[in-house]
Amino acid sequence: MRLKNDSDKLKYSNVWVVAEVLSGKIQPVTHELLGAARSLADAKKSKVWAVLLGHNVKEQAQLLIPYGADKVLVVDDSRLSGFSDELEARILVRLIKKYKPEILICGATTRGRALIPRVAVVSECGLTADCTELSIDPVSGDFLQTRPAFGGNIMATIRCPFHRPQMATVRPRVMKAPDADFSRNGEIIFEEVTESDASKIKRILEVFHSDDVAVNLADAQIIISGGRAMKGPEGFKMLGRLAARVGGAVGASRAAVDAGWIPYAHQIGQTGQTVQTKVYISCGISGQIQHLVGMQSCNLIIAIDKDPSTPMMQMADIAVVGDLFEIVPGLTEEIVKL
């Protein structure tokens, strides 16, 4: 909603997180967002609310409190059993009008990307997608939403001073989830689906799950990633052998994906996936900003490159200078011996 004047701002308070539940399980992105929301709410001296929409989700509400929620707004209804972005958006818009959150954040997941733009349009608010950093301006109190812009060449900080709520999405694994604190207390508020929410809405009749073997970069603890230096699909098979030895997954730069050496599902970076593994081994990836934004939060970064001056080699915790076609097979052999 557009604010008429400065005093209108005072009508809006608290930081909302739209929770995501898949197959009856709260998704890790929700915990990550609750951690971010907690810092924002502490800076504003306000509260964190989680909004939980779904069917048979009541029991999950309590599980959001240890991660930072002060209140959980639950709408549990059989009409929310499949994912209906239209219905969820109508409910959210109504709840926003009723409770007036100052800030609303949501995962930049397939679901979040379908839902939140609808909410932003109907609520007449802005929306900053794929933020990598969220903070509060200490002077104005505005929500500062930072994301890569102009092809990742600059980081842009966006604010939305004249509309409420201020809305942003964040990709999974960009923020760190806080440790659960089971001593925290919170309140659970139940809301219903109204007739007007549900009128003339498309219904999902059946949900199919694809049998495709997912490239599970999101859950991997170790990723071995290759770039243009891999020279072709054979190079990625070599990385696959190392990954298999250490129980890891194979990632790639866009240059390698665009060359057709490995499918897009492996791409890491601004236009690929964001990962936050314990170990990230980069093999012949120069580390342009568009790649770095997808992996810079990994705990231990090991880079192998012939050129020690690349951005990836400069930011790595361990930089190995040399030819990857000698180093990677040697490393795999040594691991086999262990």
Ligand SMILES: Cc1cc2nc3c(=O)[nH]c(=O)nc-3n(C[C@H](O)[C@H](O)[C@H](O)COP(=O)(O)OP(=O)(O)OC[C@H]3O[C@@H](n4cnc5c(N)ncnc54)[C@H](O)[C@@H]3O)c2cc1C
């Ligand atoms: C809008 C936009 C979005 C983008 N999104 C992404 C994205 O999501 N992900 C992404 O990765 N990129 C993305 N890019 C592309 C990005 O800018 C870079 O072009 C790309 O990441 C470069 O890939 P690379 O590091 O594999 O290749 P290069 O930059 O060519 O680096 C190859 C590296 O391999 C080293 N090397 C060569 N041979 C060997 C060898 N035998 N042994 C050891 N080292 C060797 C070289 O020294 C060099 O450092 C995007 C670009 C744009 C404009």
